[in-house]
Amino acid sequence: MEKFVVNGGKPLFGEVNISGAKNAAVAIIPAVILCDEPCQIENIPNISDVSLISRILQQMGAQVRRINKSSLYIDPTHISTHSATTELVRGMRASYYLLGALLGRCGKAQVALPGGCNFGVRPIDQHLKGFEAMGAVTQLVDGAIIEADADNLHGEHIYLDVVSVGATMNIMLAASKAEGMTIIENAAREPHIVDLANFLNSMGADVRGAGTDVIKIRGVKYLHGITYSIIPDQIEAGTYMCAAAATRGCITVNNITPKHLESITAKLREMGVVITEYDEAIKIDATKNPLKRCNIKTMPHPGFPTDCQPQFAALLVSVPGTSIINENVWDNRYQYVSELVRMGAHISVEGRLAIIEGGSPLTAAPVKATDLRAGAAMIIAALEINGVTEISSIQYIERGYEDVIEKFRALGADIKKVYYAGDNEDELRA
Numbered sequence: 001m002e003k004f005v006v007n008g009g010k011p012l013f014g015e016v017n018i019s020g021a022k023n024a025a026v027a028i029i030p031a032v033i034l035c036d037e038p039c040q041i042e043n044i045p046n047i048s049d050v051s052l053i054s055r056i057l058q059q060m061g062a063q064v065r066r067i068n069k070s071s072l073y074i075d076p077t078h079i080s081t082h083s084a085t086t087e088l089v090r091g092m093r094a095s096y097y098l099l100g101a102l103l104g105r106c107g108k109a110q111v112a113l114p115g116g117c118n119f120g121v122r123p124i125d126q127h128l129k130g131f132e133a134m135g136a137v138t139q140l141v142d143g144a145i146i147e148a149d150a151d152n153l154h155g156e157h158i159y160l161d162v163v164s165v166g167a168t169m170n171i172m173l174a175a176s177k178a179e180g181m182t183i184i185e186n187a188a189r190e191p192h193i194v195d196l197a198n199f200l201n202s203m204g205a206d207v208r209g210a211g212t213d214v215i216k217i218r219g220v221k222y223l224h225g226i227t228y229s230i231i232p233d234q235i236e237a238g239t240y241m242c243a244a245a246a247t248r249g250c251i252t253v254n255n256i257t258p259k260h261l262e263s264i265t266a267k268l269r270e271m272g273v274v275i276t277e278y279d280e281a282i283k284i285d286a287t288k289n290p291l292k293r294c295n296i297k298t299m300p301h302p303g304f305p306t307d308c309q310p311q312f313a314a315l316l317v318s319v320p321g322t323s324i325i326n327e328n329v330w331d332n333r334y335q336y337v338s339e340l341v342r343m344g345a346h347i348s349v350e351g352r353l354a355i356i357e358g359g360s361p362l363t364a365a366p367v368k369a370t371d372l373r374a375g376a377a378m379i380i381a382a383l384e385i386n387g388v389t390e391i392s393s394i395q396y397i398e399r400g401y402e403d404v405i406e407k408f409r410a411l412g413a414d415i416k417k418v419y420y421a422g423d424n425e426d427e428l429r430a
């Protein structure tokens with residue numbers, strides 16, 4: 001077992017380089033299934049979700065090889081199955097993209113229900129509604145496997161009842177090789193949706209309107225191999241920005257697209273953080289002004305991203321006054337609150353609202369990462385504390401943060417990973 005041990009209380013200073021976006025990578029890797037030739041994908045984050053989806057493709061017969069730390073060579077030409085039902089598939093959320101990719105490639109798919117962070121129910125009814133509109137018959141087998149079968153996968157006009165990132169991208173995948181034109185209305189507009197569209201178009205697909213709420217996809221017969229570089233991870237960037245503000249430090253975050261971070265920078269500016277934007281970098285200076293409280297409401301892009309909500313909560317506990325978070329995307333994304341409360345934070349949850357009475361110093365306590373971004377919030381809170389905090393269940397953090405220890409250390413943080421045999425603290429060894 002592994003834990004992070006953080007000796008906090010020091011402001012962060014320096015520079016950090018942001019990796020490729022997890023939520024783009026985990027869609028683009030399965031999208032290669034649609035291609036009729038090998039592809040090379042660059043700026044791939046070295047995280048466990050990427051290893052998992054790569055292994056799933058290998059199990060299906062694809063050749064997947066790391067060319068270097070951030071590039072993958074994927075040859076899908078030997079995939080001879082439409083089925084992905086192993087335990088690995090249940091280990092991550094984005095395995096749902098195998099449904100759209102296999103439907104597009106084979107006209108049928110058999111995929112285990114996905115896993116991912118637990119925010120209560122995470123339905124995929126809008127994905128299935130899209131596939132069914134396109135001519136697929138779908139059914140849940142044994143409560144664990146989705147089967148989809150289409151004699152003639154064809155384009156259709158699909159209105160999403162909720163703005164769903166996963167449903168938008170999954171339908172884009174299937175539609176890229178379906179017969180005729182698919183129109184997705186009320187589509188999600190996240191940067192990773194535009195990235196997937198750019199990837200598909202570079203291979204010869206015909207996807208228009210990505211980044212708006214109407215996406216039109218005209219199916220094509222053949223997609224050719226390409227080399228493609230994934231966009232930077234806006235959530236990883238937002239996490240380091242929050243950490244700099246929470247420790248009242250000053251850092252430069254490199255290899256980012258400032259436009260993707262606008263909702264985050266707007267909130268930090270409102271709090272009194274001085275932000276300077278460059279073409280592909282951003283400087284966060286929290287040394288100049290005392291920080292002010294603020295309210296956050298999560299929304300689909302271009303609203304404030306839910307995936308940065310826990311990190312902002314960890315920042316807001318350090319700021320005097322009452323801040324209110326309104327989690328508007330997920331029903332149950334406050335499991336981390338009890339961990340912050342263990343550290344002395346004053347937070348109460350009422351339905352979708354978290355009410356934070358900030359400004360009282362936190363104290364070190366053993367805490368756990370209840371999910372990926374919750375884990376990032378624990379690191380940020382630990383960095384605020386004069387004392388040693390142990391964070392367990394770090395496998396969640398490693399799902400989505402490349403070299404998290406090395407990157408925080410380069411900013412001056414005292415953080416290390418320790419291995420232990422059991423729950424007894426005496427068994428900790430560095």
Ligand SMILES: CC(=O)N[C@H]1[C@@H](OP(=O)(O)OP(=O)(O)OC[C@H]2O[C@@H](n3ccc(=O)[nH]c3=O)[C@H](O)[C@@H]2O)O[C@H](CO)[C@@H](O)[C@@H]1O
Pocket residue numbers: 023026093094121122123124125126127162163164165166167188306307329330331
């Ligand atoms: C791998 C990946 O990219 N994960 C991201 C993706 O998750 P994911 O794709 O699962 O999230 P969605 O955008 O689909 O979900 C948004 C909302 O729509 C609801 N919904 C979704 C699909 C559906 O068929 N029916 C339905 O009701 C969900 O319960 C949720 O309330 O977008 C979320 C919202 O930005 C992020 O938090 C996740 O990090």
Ligand SMILES: C=C(OP(=O)(O)O)C(=O)O
Pocket residue numbers: 022023092093094115116117118307372373400
């Ligand atoms: C919730 C997240 O991921 P997933 O949907 O893969 O669980 C996330 O990236 O914050």
